[in-house]
Amino acid sequence: MVELSSLQNLQALSDLLSLPADEESDAEDCKNVNLMAKMGPGHIGACSPASRQGNNAVHRTCGKNTKDIWDMEEVTEGTHSDDLEDPRPQPEYEIIMKQSVGTEDLFLGMSRNNPSSMCCESMLVRVKLPKTQASDLVLGVKERFIDLRTPNYRLALHLPHSVHNSKGTARFITGRCELEITLPMNRPLDSINLT
Structure with a gap:
């Protein structure tokens, strides 16, 4: 009884996987199987149907490099650098969260402020740059990234908050x-941050 059941299961699986006889011939099925067998994970993507036709469909790149993991449009700001082989060292830095606290907050607890970073209004980034002058600094600040360059140092810093x-x-x-960089934080309006 068990053998009959497995035979029926195999027959049902064969029926599911095979195409009806009136749709395509066996010769076309063999061509498609051979073409699909040559394809790998790098061929998955939005290629036009015209580029998939022909014997060289496996080797077509669909207009972009197939070894790329993502498109440049998907990369967030500051994650790539134009000089990856930069020999300059990263300077010492620290990130300090700041919030305005009054006596009513400290002693009476009248506001909803607490010591967490969710209640902070600004972020202070202190960067130690020995043997550097103010005229040597090149600073770029994005919503979540700081790019600081001097002749002796280079800092590419991703910020913990917007x-x-x-x-x-x-x-x-x-x-x-x-160098002290003070940046007001971009917080969503919620029950803690009402301003």
């Missing part, structure tokens, strides 16, 4: 050779 890049300030403290 910031208002056009409202930020930066100051170079010559005595300590330290």
Whole structure:
């Protein structure tokens, strides 16, 4: 009884996988199987039907490099750098979250502020740049990325939160050779951040 059941299962599977006789001939099926057998994971994608026809369909690139994992449009800002082999070291830095706290917050707990980063209004990034002058700095700030370049250092820093890049300030403290970048955070309006 078990053999009959497995035979019926195999027959049902064969019926599912085979095409009806009136749709295509066996010769066309063999061509499609051979073409599909040559394809690999790199051939998955949005290719036009015209580019899939012919014997060289496996080797066509559909207008882009098939070894690319993603398109450049999918890459977020700051994740790529124009000089990947930059020998300059990364300087020491620290990120400090800041919030305005009054006595009513500290002693009475009247506002909904708490010590978490969700209640912070701004972010302070301190970068130590020994042997650097203010005129040597090149600073670029995006919503979630800081690009700082000097003749001796290079910092490509992804920020933990979104910031208002056009409202930020930066100051170079010559005595300590330290750059302080203050960036107001871009927070969604919720029950904690009502402003």
